[in-house]
Amino acid sequence: MDTIYRAKPYIPEVTHKWILRKFETILQTGALIQGNHVEEFEKDACRMFDIGDAIATTSCGTGLETVLIASGIKNKRFMVPTQTFAASVNCIIRTGNTPLIVDVDSDTQCLSLDIIKENMTDDMGGVVLVHMSGLITPEMEEIEKYCKDNDLFLVTDDAHSYGAKFYNKGEDDGRYAGSFGDAGVFSFYPSKIITTGEGGLITTNDHALAEKCRVVRNHGTRRNNGEYQGLDYGYTCDMPSTNYRMSEFHAVLGLAQNKYLRSFVDRRNEIAEIYDERLSKVDWLKTPFKDDNIKQTYWQYIVKITDDRDRTETLLRLLDEYKIPTANAYSPLCHEQEIYKDYLSPNGYKNSEEFITKIFSLPMYVEMTDEQVHYICRTIEEL
Numbered sequence: 001m002d003t004i005y006r007a008k009p010y011i012p013e014v015t016h017k018w019i020l021r022k023f024e025t026i027l028q029t030g031a032l033i034q035g036n037h038v039e040e041f042e043k044d045a046c047r048m049f050d051i052g053d054a055i056a057t058t059s060c061g062t063g064l065e066t067v068l069i070a071s072g073i074k075n076k077r078f079m080v081p082t083q084t085f086a087a088s089v090n091c092i093i094r095t096g097n098t099p100l101i102v103d104v105d106s107d108t109q110c111l112s113l114d115i116i117k118e119n120m121t122d123d124m125g126g127v128v129l130v131h132m133s134g135l136i137t138p139e140m141e142e143i144e145k146y147c148k149d150n151d152l153f154l155v156t157d158d159a160h161s162y163g164a165k166f167y168n169k170g171e172d173d174g175r176y177a178g179s180f181g182d183a184g185v186f187s188f189y190p191s192k193i194i195t196t197g198e199g200g201l202i203t204t205n206d207h208a209l210a211e212k213c214r215v216v217r218n219h220g221t222r223r224n225n226g227e228y229q230g231l232d233y234g235y236t237c238d239m240p241s242t243n244y245r246m247s248e249f250h251a252v253l254g255l256a257q258n259k260y261l262r263s264f265v266d267r268r269n270e271i272a273e274i275y276d277e278r279l280s281k282v283d284w285l286k287t288p289f290k291d292d293n294i295k296q297t298y299w300q301y302i303v304k305i306t307d308d309r310d311r312t313e314t315l316l317r318l319l320d321e322y323k324i325p326t327a328n329a330y331s332p333l334c335h336e337q338e339i340y341k342d343y344l345s346p347n348g349y350k351n352s353e354e355f356i357t358k359i360f361s362l363p364m365y366v367e368m369t370d371e372q373v374h375y376i377c378r379t380i381e382e383l
Helices: 013-029 036-049 060-071 086-093 113-118 140-149 207-217 248-258 261-279 311-322 350-355 370-382
Strands: 053-057 077-081 098-102 124-130 153-157 165-167 174-176 183-187 200-204 221-223 235-237 301-305 359-362
Touching (some): 036 053, 053 060, 053 248, 060 124, 060 153, 060 183, 060 200, 060 207, 077 086, 086 098, 086 124, 113 140, 200 207, 207 221, 248 261, 261 301, 261 370, 311 370
Parallel strands (some): 124 153, 153 183
Antiparallel strands (some): 053 200, 183 200, 221 235, 301 359
């Protein structure tokens, strides 16, 4: 059996020649950044997710920063979950605001409406909501309404959820990740659902916000308009910013990946179904939260140990004896990081502290074979 990876980007061989031809064109024309391919990549996302505007960036982290800068909100608090990567917290600090790191729901590992309500303060400016592992929280529309009613800027950190979809009960049409709140931001890091190597994408239905994001992305500048087309009339700097632009090479890779997004998400769900079927019968393990009205992307397949066995010992055995790599998702938690000690919620972290030393993720990537998935399940069943 071939080597099992924890995560692995998949760039179908059939796309290699197309990508290389596009690269050759870029090299010949010298149009290396922020050109036709970036614009096409942005329009592709708008079509796929039925969203008004998309703005490509260098990463999800810089995309989050761009959105918060463009919002114009400063000196406010933003709620952010403790179960997330540092970028979700750092974007708040780096844009002149103060994070309030809060607990998450014990099942979804996402923010819940109750947690948001119990941490609400008069100086709260917004919420950075993370769709953990590509699960759109089942309370998404209720949270969206609460934020709108309370004048909270809502940005969804969709790093894990490119292609995830939320369906209302009894309705055929749904809403994709990236269409909720004021804006969503995706990641295309190599371990994500699709990859551009490095890259991010802001999506929003607020056209004015999108235009501000484009200014922030380009050093805070915009080109001056003039009477005659083709002449350079210089630029105007609206704000101090820096370069968050995506290159043409990254966009080409993204365009090639987009062609396979649906099949990538479908395959991840097929792998998750095998895991669900077999591992739900393992008495010491709890499988991930699942909702029939949400199509997840399964960035990771995170399980939880339910007895008193030692996680480290278990994972080392899986790796050393059976060559099965695993990962601990975002451990230590954000509120346990020394750098964030001044941003803690007074309501504590009962849920996340209970599960964080018990959870781990199993291999999940498009090229995994059914044989490999069954091997992993069989190994866990026999542990």
